Amino acid sequence: xxxxxTITSKALGRSSSSNRILGVGGGPANYSYAHSxxxxxxxxxxxxxxxxxxxxxxxxxxxxxxxHLIHPKRQLLQTRAKxxxxxxxxxxxxxxxEIGNTIYALATASGRAAIAxxxxxxxxxxxxxxxxxxxxxxxxxxxxxxxxLYRPNSPKEVLDPGxxxxxxxxxNSHTGEDVxxxxxxxxxxxxxAVLFSISTLSTPQLSIRPAGPGEFxxxxxxxxxxxxxxxxxxxxxxxxxxxxxxKLSVQxxxxxxxxxxxxxxxxxxxxxxxLEAIIDFSxxxxxxxAPAEMCSNVVSLVQELKPMLQLHxxxxxxxxxxRGGISLALIxxxxxxxxxxxxxxxxxxxxxxxxxxxxxxxxxxLSVDIGGYMALLADTAGLRKAELAGEIEKEGMWRAKKRVQxxxxxxxxxxxxxxxxxxxxxxxxxxxxxxxxxxxxxAQDQCKPVLIAVNKTDLLHLPTGQTLPERFxxxxxxxxxxxxxxxxxxxxxxxxxxxxxIQPLLRTLTQIFTQITTAExxxxxxxxxxxxxxxxxxxxxxxxxxxxxxDAFLDRIAGEDCETDMVVAAEELRFAAGCLAQxxxxxxxxxxxxxxxxxxxxxxxxxx
Ligand SMILES: Nc1nc2c(ncn2[C@@H]2O[C@H](COP(=O)(O)OP(=O)(O)OP(=O)(O)O)[C@@H](O)[C@H]2O)c(=O)[nH]1
Numbered sequence: 048x049x050x051x052x053t054i055t056s057k058a059l060g061r062s063s064s065s066n067r068i069l070g071v072g073g074g075p076a077n078y079s080y081a082h083s084x085x086x087x088x089x090x091x092x093x094x095x096x097x098x099x100x101x102x103x104x105x106x107x108x109x110x111x112x113x114x115h116l117i118h119p120k121r122q123l124l125q126t127r128a129k130x131x132x133x134x135x136x137x138x139x140x141x142x143x144x145e146i147g148n149t150i151y152a153l154a155t156a157s158g159r160a161a162i163a164x165x166x167x168x169x170x171x172x173x174x175x176x177x178x179x180x181x182x183x184x185x186x187x188x189x190x191x192x193x194x195x196l197y198r199p200n201s202p203k204e205v206l207d208p209g210x211x212x213x214x215x216x217x218x219n220s221h222t223g224e225d226v227x228x229x230x231x232x233x234x235x236x237x238x239x240a241v242l243f244s245i246s247t248l249s250t251p252q253l254s255i256r257p258a259g260p261g262e263f264x265x266x267x268x269x270x271x272x273x274x275x276x277x278x279x280x281x282x283x284x285x286x287x288x289x290x291x292x293x294k295l296s297v298q299x300x301x302x303x304x305x306x307x308x309x310x311x312x313x314x315x316x317x318x319x320x321x322l323e324a325i326i327d328f329s330x331x332x333x334x335x336x337a338p339a340e341m342c343s344n345v346v347s348l349v350q351e352l353k354p355m356l357q358l359h360x361x362x363x364x365x366x367x368x369x370r371g372g373i374s375l376a377l378i379x380x381x382x383x384x385x386x387x388x389x390x391x392x393x394x395x396x397x398x399x400x401x402x403x404x405x406x407x408x409x410x411x412x413l414s415v416d417i418g419g420y421m422a423l424l425a426d427t428a429g430l431r432k433a434e435l436a437g438e439i440e441k442e443g444m445w446r447a448k449k450r451v452q453x454x455x456x457x458x459x460x461x462x463x464x465x466x467x468x469x470x471x472x473x474x475x476x477x478x479x480x481x482x483x484x485x486x487x488x489x490a491q492d493q494c495k496p497v498l499i500a501v502n503k504t505d506l507l508h509l510p511t512g513q514t515l516p517e518r519f520x521x522x523x524x525x526x527x528x529x530x531x532x533x534x535x536x537x538x539x540x541x542x543x544x545x546x547x548x549i550q551p552l553l554r555t556l557t558q559i560f561t562q563i564t565t566a567e568x569x570x571x572x573x574x575x576x577x578x579x580x581x582x583x584x585x586x587x588x589x590x591x592x593x594x595x596x597x598d599a600f601l602d603r604i605a606g607e608d609c610e611t612d613m614v615v616a617a618e619e620l621r622f623a624a625g626c627l628a629q630x631x632x633x634x635x636x637x638x639x640x641x642x643x644x645x646x647x648x649x650x651x652x653x654x655x
Contacts (some may be wrong), residue, residue: 108184129262151245151256160233165241168263171253172225178248186214198246206240207231222263223270275303279583290419295369305631312627318345319620327612346604353597360590363399363582365564367457372421373560378452379460380480381405384502387540388460389426391549398426410450418557425450430482456559457490459483475506496559498534505539514548547647589626596623
């Protein structure tokens with residue numbers, strides 16, 4: 048990635064306050080600009096000024112809020128960026144009184160168990176310990192130590208005769224505060240007694256109270272032990288059901304995504320600083336680098352950053368497939384065996400199977416773990432000529448087609464049928480209905496992976512090892528020249544056997560899942576692109592928003608009214624950086640982090 052030229056000339060070198068004003072280089076980050084674009088927005092809101100180039104707007108700029116005007120185009124605000132302290136660390140509006148509290152909760156599931164863990168976090172940890180384990184020395188930090196727990200102030204009353212106690216002194220603990228873990232015998236009465244005992248230790252000076260859902264993790268975030276993306280990933284870890292979801296959440300928890308986004312945000316802020324330097328000082332100052340070159344450097348940086356962001360968005364979409372499940376539509380003619388296949392895959396009689404054509408009228412949805420991937424299977428109404436179908440069946444077919452459009456993968460079930468030949472023998476043949484072909488072609492046009500399952504192969508009495516005769520394969524392939532042969536499987540649903548073809552079909556499905564969820568890696572790009580697959584839906588939407596601001600920036604900078612457009616273009620960069628700030632919860636524009644945390648912590652349980 049190209050580095051922007053650093054502005055070291057007279058314009059910035061005059062004083063340390065210049066550095067602060069321009070937000071370039073070091074120095075306390077206590078100041079931030081509201082430049083023309085921002086003032087314009089205020090003006091729009093307050094005085095209904097529409098055109099940023101009018102003098103009215105400039106008057107608005109000069110007089111609004113009566114702040115110190117350092118330049119006709121901008122104003123210095125001595126407002127500390129919300130949620131950012133002097134070191135640029137996030138404070139997230141945590142009330143000081145709150146953080147001084149000590150919290151406790153049962154960290155393991157309630158109910159009878161071999162072991163139950165009670166967690167305590169906050170400044171009163173040592174008091175809790177000395178009250179429960181009177182006259183016993185504090186365990187060595189991070190070393191499990193056997194202790195007898197007593198009821199506070201009743202040294203003869205044992206609560207748990209053999210608890211393992213762990214002490215994690217601040218700041219090297221999960222929450223960044225002192226943390227005490229009590230590994231108790233898991234009987235409900237012991238747990239209740241210990242929790243009650245802890246609650247009695249609260250004093251006006253050292254408040255001790257039960258923790259809310261996710262409150263330990265919230266403290267970890269507040270104390271910079273975890274980033275917002277890591278917490279989101281942690282939420283996913285807790286709700287992971289399949290192996291792939293688990294891997295994804297672990298990847299996201301341990302990846303350096305936050306660092307990457309923060310790096311990009313700082314690059315954008317630095318780029319914005321360069322533009323603002325040009326706007327403010329190009330008329331009367333000397334730069335080491337010519338303004339035109341500085342401007343083109345900023346444009347190049349944005350042009351290089353954009354595809355990286357786009358790749359992250361694409362990879363995040365793949366991650367969403369793992370997180371939310373891959374949707375599969377089963378389509379085919381009535382009686383082809385779609386419901387029978389669904390039942391075989393989920394391993395139970397989930398859908399009604401009958402010899403009566405048109406049994407399935409509506410879409411039947413089921414989720415199932417296929418090869419470690421969460422798959423959302425949809426059995427749909429059989430497709431046939433509309434003129435043969437009644438109103439309900441027509442509605443069912445419409446829904447089936449709609450489901451194909453919304454699915455990530457399509458499985459078409461064709462079925463072997465038999466008819467009497469002239470000699471009175473039952474001859475197998477493979478009907479391929481036009482309605483099914485049409486839907487499959489549409490799916491292929493939308494680049495959806497398609498798999499064809501030829502059902503009822505038991506009617507063929509094939510020799511062992513053969514799953515589909517060549518002639519049927521040859522009948523299918525001309526319709527789908529682009530379809531891989533490995534995506535055509537012979538199966539039998541009603542005669543389970545090692546050669547029924549179901550396992551090979553599932554293996555192919557798993558391969559398809561792997562393909563559509565594997566991160567796209569640009570060979571020139573950073574390795575963190577693979578990590579982007581762990582990005583959440585919220586992060587993806589913010590990345591997309593960031594890209595749209597970068598597009599707007601590039602449009603502005605290419606505009607004819609260079610002076611005005613550059614001012615507004617710098618504002619677009621600020622918004623773009625704000626989107627990245629919202630992802631990490633760090634920096635100007637990070638928005639209401641509490642609100643984001645509220646959504647993120649919904650998934651957390653008490654004790655986490
Ligand atoms: N011989 C044989 N019969 C099968 C097989 N699979 C399904 N059938 C039969 O085919 C008939 C239709 O099966 P379903 O699974 O209900 O078919 P469907 O495609 O869901 O049918 P609709 O709901 O009408 O769209 C039933 O009588 C099944 O027993 C198979 O592998 N071999």
